[in-house]
Amino acid sequence: MDSVKILVVDDEPDILEFLEYNLNKEGYRVFTASNGEEGVMLAEKEKPDLIILDIMMPKMDGVEVCRNLRSKPMFDKTLIAFLTAREEDYSQIAALEVGGDDYITKPIRPRVFMSRVKALLRRSDRSEEQEVDGDSVQVGDLIIDREKVTVQKGEEVIELAKKEFELINLLISKPGKVFSREEIFNKVWGTDVIVGNRTIDVHIRKLREKIGDHYIKTIKGIGYKFEF
Structure with missing residues (x-):
């Protein structure tokens, strides 16, 4: 230390x-x-x-x-x-x-x-994020497969919509980091795309339904972060 x-x-x-x-x-x-x-x-x-x-x-x-x-x-x-x-x-x-x-x-x-x-x-300890192969990454008990656009939790393989996958891929890139809503919009939807204010909330809700509701934490008035 x-x-x-x-x-x-x-x-x-x-x-x-x-x-x-x-x-x-x-x-x-x-x-x-x-x-x-x-x-x-x-x-x-x-x-x-x-x-x-x-x-x-x-x-x-x-x-x-x-x-x-x-x-x-x-x-x-x-x-x-x-x-x-x-x-x-x-x-x-x-x-x-x-x-x-x-x-x-x-x-x-x-x-x-x-x-x-x-x-x-x-x-910052990258032992928390272990590369499984070139297209997959493991974070906690989840394996994110970028090629198949899936998340594996234990023996269960969960298929995600494209934007759902891009959203969780962003959040797990820095576990514990708070991503502001604007940062999420810019990196997942792009600055030139106009979407409704509830778009992020809807995608977060769908992700929680699919992978479990304890991974993604809401930071009121600011954004979201991934925890495990």
């Missing part, structure tokens, strides 16, 4: 100290920055495994920091989580749309915070 590096960027000294203390206690290597510009420079220098960003910061806010980092190939797979106010749906949506993997709401509770951090880091 001591090889895992975490960068925390927040302009409030008390929060920075609080998060650093709790992360250090778990054995992580922690780096801190007090504004967005400093955060970008430190990220480029240390190449952390996880970056935790406050949304509201001077010089460069968290959304801008994330957009900046995601534009660089070295940060394609870096985990990025945001600290947001509890009811700021607009901030949470903005954070996910620029490439954030998750958000943690304030006020921060140590146990919840550490649980989310550990869940994020587990997500």
Whole structure:
């Protein structure tokens, strides 16, 4: 665990100290920055495994920091989580749309915070996603066959409609990541296709009926994520 590096960027000294203390206690290597510009420079220098960003910061806010980092190939797979106010749906949506993997709401509770951090880091462990062959991937107890457009659950082979398959294929590409509704629309239906607001909900409902209702979790006001 001591090889895992975490960068925390927040302009409030008390929060920075609080998060650093709790992360250090778990054995992580922690780096801190007090504004967005400093955060970008430190990220480029240390190449952390996880970056935790406050949304509201001077010089460069968290959304801008994330957009900046995601534009660089070295940060394609870096985990990025945001600290947001509890009811700021607009901030949470903005954070996910620029490439954030998750958000943690304030006020921060140590146990919840550490649980989310550990869940994020587990997500990056690709042993969770095992390649079966060139066209299939296994996630938990599901085998996704991209050539046959099917999902196998135990001995049962489940046939899916094309868009249902594209939707679950997107969700399982990053288990635990919250995909915003706009991101799902863009990646599954395309930005040029006009569909109704209920289209995603209908496809999610059909997927739950076919594979089980506990895999796909609804994040109210934002989108969906795959859990197993």
